[in-house]
Amino acid sequence: xxxxxxxxxxxxxxxxxxxxxxxxxxxxxxxxxxxxxxxxxxxxxxxxxxxxxxxxxxxxxxxxxxxxxxxxxxxxxxxxxxxxxxxxxxxxxxxxxxxxxxxxxxxxxxxxxxxxxxxxxxxxxxxxxxxxxxxxxxxxxxxxxxxxxxxxxxxxxxxxxxxxxxxxxxxxxxxxxxxxxxxxxxxxxxxxxxxxxxxxxxxxxxxxxxxxxxxxxxxxxxxxxxxxxxxxxxxxxxxxxxxxxxxxxxxxxxxxxxxxxxxxxxxxxxxxxxxxxxxxxxxxxxxxxxxxxxxxxxxxxxxxxxxxxxxxxxxx
Amino acid sequence: xxxxxxxxxxxxxxxxxxxxxxxxxxxxxxxxxxxxxxxxxxxxxxxxxxxxxxxxxxxxxxxxxxxxxxxxxxxxxxxxxxxxxxxxxxxxxxxxxxxxxxxxxxxxxxxxxxxxxxxxxxxxxxxxxxxxxxxxxxxxxxxxxxxxxxxxxxxxxxxxxxxxxxxxxxxxxxxxxxxxxxxxxxxxxxxxxxxxxxxxxxxxxxxxxxxxxxxxxxxxxxxxxxxxxxxxxxxxxxxxxxxxxxxxxxx
Ligand SMILES: Cc1cc2nc3c(=O)[nH]c(=O)nc-3n(C[C@H](O)[C@H](O)[C@H](O)COP(=O)(O)OP(=O)(O)OC[C@H]3O[C@@H](n4cnc5c(N)ncnc54)[C@H](O)[C@@H]3O)c2cc1C
Ligand SMILES: Nc1ncnc2c1ncn2[C@@H]1O[C@H](COP(=O)(O)O)[C@@H](O)[C@H]1O
Numbered sequence: 169x170x171x172x173x174x175x176x177x178x179x180x181x182x183x184x185x186x187x188x189x190x191x192x193x194x195x196x197x198x199x200x201x202x203x204x205x206x207x208x209x210x211x212x213x214x215x216x217x218x219x220x221x222x223x224x225x226x227x228x229x230x231x232x233x234x235x236x237x238x239x240x241x242x243x244x245x246x247x248x249x250x251x252x253x254x255x256x257x258x259x260x261x262x263x264x265x266x267x268x269x270x271x272x273x274x275x276x277x278x279x280x281x282x283x284x285x286x287x288x289x290x291x292x293x294x295x296x297x298x299x300x301x302x303x304x305x306x307x308x309x310x311x312x313x314x315x316x317x318x319x320x321x322x323x324x325x326x327x328x329x330x331x332x333x334x335x336x337x338x339x340x341x342x343x344x345x346x347x348x349x350x351x352x353x354x355x356x357x358x359x360x361x362x363x364x365x366x367x368x369x370x371x372x373x374x375x376x377x378x379x380x381x382x383x384x385x386x387x388x389x390x391x392x393x394x395x396x397x398x399x400x401x402x403x404x405x406x407x408x409x410x411x412x413x414x415x416x417x418x419x420x421x422x423x424x425x426x427x428x429x430x431x432x433x434x435x436x437x438x439x440x441x442x443x444x445x446x447x448x449x450x451x452x453x454x455x456x457x458x459x460x461x462x463x464x465x466x467x468x469x470x471x472x473x474x475x476x477x478x479x480x481x482x483x484x
Numbered sequence: 485x486x487x488x489x490x491x492x493x494x495x496x497x498x499x500x501x502x503x504x505x506x507x508x509x510x511x512x513x514x515x516x517x518x519x520x521x522x523x524x525x526x527x528x529x530x531x532x533x534x535x536x537x538x539x540x541x542x543x544x545x546x547x548x549x550x551x552x553x554x555x556x557x558x559x560x561x562x563x564x565x566x567x568x569x570x571x572x573x574x575x576x577x578x579x580x581x582x583x584x585x586x587x588x589x590x591x592x593x594x595x596x597x598x599x600x601x602x603x604x605x606x607x608x609x610x611x612x613x614x615x616x617x618x619x620x621x622x623x624x625x626x627x628x629x630x631x632x633x634x635x636x637x638x639x640x641x642x643x644x645x646x647x648x649x650x651x652x653x654x655x656x657x658x659x660x661x662x663x664x665x666x667x668x669x670x671x672x673x674x675x676x677x678x679x680x681x682x683x684x685x686x687x688x689x690x691x692x693x694x695x696x697x698x699x700x701x702x703x704x705x706x707x708x709x710x711x712x713x714x715x716x717x718x719x720x721x722x723x724x725x726x727x728x729x730x731x732x733x734x735x
Contacts, residue, residue, distance in 0.1 A: 179643060237621065260607075261642045266623050269576075269611035278577060278692030281606050294696065300603055303501040304508060307696040348620035349648045352636070356644040363643060369731055393725075394734045411626075411661050412640065417497060417602060418519060418660045426729040437497055443704060447729040449721060455711060464707035465724045467717045477718035482725070482733050 171199030171222070172288065173253040173314070175244070175268075177261050178204070179234065179354075181212060185366045186259030186321040188219045191331075193324035194257060195220040197288045200331070201253070205240055207233035210335065217333025219326065224333050225251075229340045231347065234354070235263045238346040241270045246341040248275070253314045255288050260318040268318045278310045280317040284444070293317060301417045301440030321365050322423030357412055364396045364413060369426045370442070372398030372415055375406070376431015376452060376471055383408045385475045386430050392479055398422065398442075400432045416441035430471045434459025451475065485630075485652075487528045487537045488592035489562065490583055490610065491521040491544045493553040494603040503698055517553045520598025522560075524658045526665040527628060528596055529561040536630050539563050541590060545570045545582050545686060558676035559668030565679070566590075570686035575693045576604070580612030582686035588617060592653065594635070599624045599657040614655035621655040622648050626662050 172194040177184040187202070194200045201223035202216035213224040225247065231239045244267075248256065256271075258264035260282045272279035280286075280295035284305075287294045293315035297306045310317065357363070364370065371393060373386035383403065390397045399409035401416060415422055417440040427445035432438060434450070434457055442448070443462050450463035451471045460466040467474055495501075496514040503509060517525070531537035542557040544550040545568035554565035568582050587595060597610035607623075614621035626645070627638040630652070639646050640659055650656075668676070708724070710717040725731050 177642065182643070184642065262624055262640060263642055265607045266611055266621070269608040270615050270621070272608070273577070273580065273612040273615035278575070279608060280693060281576075281608055297605070298701075299605055300495065300499075300501045300508070301497065301605065302701065303499075304503075305699045305701055307699070309694040309696055310692070311694075312692075349622055349650045351646055351648055353647040354641065354644055355646075392734055393731055412645075426725065426731055448704075449725065449729070451721075455709070460709055461706050462704045463709070465721060465728075466707070466709040467714075467721050468709065468711040469714050469717055473714040474718050474721070477714050478722055481719045481722035 170251050170253050171201060172197055173201050173203050173256045175256065175258045175264070176202050176204040176216070177259045177264055178206060178209070178212070181209065183212065183215060184259060184261060184321070185326065186261065186319070188326045189321065189324040190257050190259065190319055191216060191219040191221050192327040192329070195329055201225055203227070203244065203247070205232040205243070213333055213335050217331040218328055220329030220331040221333055222331050223336055225336050225338055227338060227340065231340070231342055231344065234351050236347050236349055236351070237266055237270050238348045239342040240267055241274055242346040243340065243342040244271055245274055247338050248314060250338065254290060255293055255315040255317070258318045260320045264318050268316055272316050277312045277316055280308050280310050283317050283319050284323045286317060286319065288315060291315065301437070302443060320421065320423065361390065362394070362396045364398055364415070364420050364422055367396035367422070367424050369393045369395035369428070370398045370415070370422050370424045371395045371428040371430065372400065372432060373403050373409065373430050374400035374432030375402035377403060377408065380408055382431065382472065385472060389428070389475050389479055392482055400438050429459050429463070430475065432459055433457050434462065485537045485593040486539045486541065486590070487531055487594045487596060488541045488543060488587060488590055489521065489524050489528050489557065490595065490597040491525060491542050491553050491557055492518045492598070492601050493544060493546055493550040494518045494601055497602055501700065503700060506698060508698055515549055515552060517556055518598050518601050519660055520600060520658055522665040523660050523662050524596040524598055525557045525560055525562060526663045527658060530663065531630070532561065541566065541592065543568065543583060543586055545574070545579050547572050551681065554681055555676050556668060558679045559672040560666055561672065563679065565681040567681060567683045568686050569683060573691070574686070575691040576606050576608035576612060577692040578689050580609045580616060581689045583609065584613045584616040585687050586684065587613065594652055595619070595655040597655065597657045599659055610655050610657040619654050620650040621657070622650055623657050624659045625656055626659050628656065628662070
């Protein structure tokens with residue numbers, strides 16, 4: 169069996185952190201290969217070796233310039249048949265889950281998505297999945313050659329390790345006929361802050377911010393901590409923060425080292441997106457707010473008073 | 485144009501989850517249409533109101549209770565329903581196969597779905613359906629325009645937003661920010677009772693994924709809570725951030 173494959177998630181050469189997380193974790197099971205799709209991307213190969221990738225399959229072609237399901241799936245399917253990996257892992261990103269599910273169906277195979285923990289063996293994988301928005305856990309078994317899964321960002325640690333990073337260029341078998349969706353436009357989120365799902369620290373603002381001025385206070389704290397800014401649905405619906413920043417059941421699931429909830433009550437749908445954070449701090453005027461039941465450190469108080477003082481203290 | 489919407493019945497998002505005999509206990513749980521699917525139903529009805537679509541068919545695979553989800557969609561304005569009777573333990577593969585079978589017979593021009601079910605959190609079924617039917621699929625859409633047999637969609641993407649074009653027929657799955665689903669009117673609810681709903685049995689296929697066990701996450705215990713003047717609380721919070729959470733301050 170030819171080890172574990174990690175499908176690289178990248179756009180314009182920006183590799184998502186989950187790729188390195190998965191390479192590091194897969195390393196525990198022996199040989200690891202990164203599978204890279206793109207155009208003019210061969211130069212990225214050494215990046216994966218740094219985290220222990222023994223091989224890097226580089227699929228470089230105009231067809232792969234940006235993610236498109238049909239061509240990527242056709243290519244990966246052929247490669248799986250040729251090289252027989254034991255398992256193929258994807259990050260549970262927008263592209264990763266689309267890619268994995270389409271591939272799984274093409275191979276008539278099972279797939280575990282959004283796993284938060286896993287164990288691989290020959291022809292088998294056991295995955296822990298958070299279901300009911302994190303209110304329950306299911307342990308599932310996927311058998312197959314290969315075992316297929318998408319893994320949530322932030323659940324595995326990035327560990328540097330030496331890998332040979334041998335570049336392999338498989339024959340390109342995908343054709344223009346495989347392409348069915350045409351990307352007309354891509355508008356990157358312009359922000360100097362780290363991305364929500366990749367950040368070490370997230371500082372979120374809710375209805376308690378009362379308006380753009382309160383959000384500014386939250387942003388100031390975020391920038392001091394090099395953090396991403398997150399939002400509750402209330403602050404998104406009020407138009408204070410962009411929809412892409414919503415944390416929760418219908419927003420993003422975040423897994424930072426520290427989550428700071430400012431003026432957020434802690435509705436069950438919000439908790440669904442952040443309760444697995446390593447540390448949680450909350451600032452809220454209402455001592456009964458449900459957010460305090462998950463907070464490791466809670467301050468009952470007015471965010472307009474507490475945050476500026478906190479910033480002052482942190483700057484000392 | 486005929487639009488078909490896949491609706492899954494799920495637990496109310498407020499529901500407290502408990503286990504009974506090692507399984508998720510559904511006793512006394514309020515069941516709703518998966519919130520993303522409700523948005524898909526609304527999107528379909530709006531296409532009908534704009535005269536882009538002629539007919540809206542809703543399909544749900546599951547237990548008899550899923551009839552309620554179908555009736556709700558009909559009350560919102562869908563025209564007819566199909567209940568695909570299937571064991572609730574069917575996995576994503578089995579559900580996709582069962583739904584695809586029905587969809588193939590209906591031969592719609594557009595298949596709408598939610599991008600994820602709030603209960604299983606899988607994000608697989610619409611993609612699998614598209615593959616079975618050999619159709620394009622686009623995911624997490626926040627806007628949809630249809631002209632000359634081509635759908636132009638705005639999607640949430642990793643690190644931004646993307647606009648895609650796909651030829652119809654296609655499977656398109658929605659994000660909640662696409663629209664604000666309407667509440668069924670009294671009149672709608674009355675009319676829904678008379679709208680046709682067909683019941684069929686799911687094609688029997690075996691699950692690909694085996695559930696080994698269900699568990700509840702360890703309850704997070706509340707930690708330190710300071711109810712004191714901000715002048716007292718803020719330094720303690722700062723100290724905790726630096727020394728326990730071990731964050732670094734950007735200078
Ligand atoms: C199907 C569904 C999906 C949903 N998905 C999501 C989701 O993904 N994400 C999400 O966040 N919500 C989601 N919601 C909404 C959720 O139920 C809550 O309505 C929402 O999270 C509330 O946001 P909030 O905590 O900012 O506002 P509120 O609940 O109004 O809380 C504001 C808090 O601020 C405090 N406060 C007020 N003034 C101050 C002050 N000066 N200083 C400090 N604290 C102050 C108050 O005590 C209060 O606790 C969903 C709901 C449904 C039905
Ligand atoms: N049993 C079902 N009946 C109808 N539609 C379903 C069913 N299961 C999943 N779907 C559709 O597929 C979407 C994604 O579901 P899932 O793959 O389970 O996360 C849902 O939002 C529905 O639109």
